[in-house]
Amino acid sequence: MPNFEHQLLPVNGITLSLYSAGPADGRPVWLLHGFPECWYSWRQQAEPLAAAGYRVLMPEMRGYGASSAPEAIEDYALLTLCGDIQAAMDSLGQTDACVIGHDWGAPVAWHLALLEPERIRALGAMSVPFGGRPKRPAIEIMREANAGRFNYILYFQEPGVAEAELDADLERSLRLLLSDLGDAVLRERPADSRLLDGLSESPALPGWCDAGEFAVYQRTFAAGGFRGPLNWYRNFTLNWQQTEHLAGRQIRQPTLFMVGDHDPVARLEAYTLKRMAELVPHLEQHRLPDCGHWLQNERPEQVNAQLLDFLARHYPA
Incomplete structure (x- = not known):
């Protein structure tokens, strides 16, 4: 693994914790993590990207780890999350960049491409497709x-409810979400159920995450728990209101999209996946066989090969 640099950037009214690797003068590639993960979820991409000459930037997104976790739910609106990365790019003097996002990091990446058509030269997204602004x-x-x-997203809506369940045993919650996400989000049950009801009391770690790696995930949630990350889910109406000016726009940048064929999110987003090419005309799609939601760690060699090939063609170091 490369030696990661760490800094705390004052941006957009918060402190953003940022890890980086690779040559200081390399073209920037931002890697945006999702829920419930951390910057370290990109550990297997950082070294090959840095070795290829890129400046790799892995923030702890707002609400996670050492980054600020504001109290107000509206402080986690999508355009505010985008603003964190835009302000960080400004602070670092970056006039061009590639942004790659997984899970919740993907909507941030998609919208950064819409907001910054000149600065964002190439785009990558994993698991969560682009469907445009709904009606x-x-x-x-x-x-x-x-x-x-x-429905897990509906369960997340009431402040304090999901936090109480997930924070009660952080280790079990993280183990289950990382190892058994499909059961947690797709299992049929009554509306008044909880997310982890009926799942193992002593879940094993997934094969792609050993105890030392899992400890990094635990430290990410140890201080603030799940409140900040869950607040990302509580702004669908505000996000819709604030993105009216982006309605109907296409993603015009060269775009790489990857999804695991066993990813539960792909099942939930099946309709969007089918129509995404209409909204993203320069799209390259790859479905990774025998792969779940955490594809950059489940299939790092395949993901890295696709990333490096895509970047070499559309955003050379």
């Missing part, structure tokens, strides 16, 4: 589609 807030659609049934 009404997605949370309204979810409530109608899941009436009487459990």
Whole structure:
């Protein structure tokens, strides 16, 4: 592994914890993690990207780790999350960049591409496809589609409820979400269920994460728990209101999208996956066989090969 540098950047009204690797004068590649992960989820991409000459930047996103975790739910709106990365790019003097996001990091990456068509030269996204701005807030659609049934995003909406469950045993919660995500989010059960009800009391670590690596994930959540990360899910209506000016826009940058064929999010987003090419005309899609949601760690060699090939063609170091 490379020697990671660490700095705390005052940006956008918060402190952003940022890890980096690779030559200081290399072209910047931002790697944005999702839920419930951390900057270290990109550990297997950092070394090959740095070795190829890129400046690799891995923030602890707002609400995670040593980055600020504001109290107000609206402080986790999507455009505010984008603003953190935009301000960090400004602070570092970056006039061009590639952004790659996984899970919740993917919507941030998608919207950075819309907001910064000149600065963001190439784009990568994993697991969460781009569907454009819906005609009404997605949370309204979810409530109608899941009436009487459990839905994890609807469960996350009431402040304090999911935190109480997940923070009660941080180690078990993280182990289950990293090893058994499909059961946690797709299992049919009544609407008043909890996320981890019926799952193992002593879950094993997934094969791609050993005890030392898992300790980094635990430290990320030890101080602030799940409150900040869960607040990302509580702004669907505000996100919809604030992105009216982006309605109908296409992603025009060269774009790489990867998803595991066993990813539960891919099942939930099947319709969006089918129509994404209409909204992203310069799209390259890859479905990784026998792979779940945590693809950059489950299949690092395949992911790295795709990333390096894509970058060499569209964003050479």
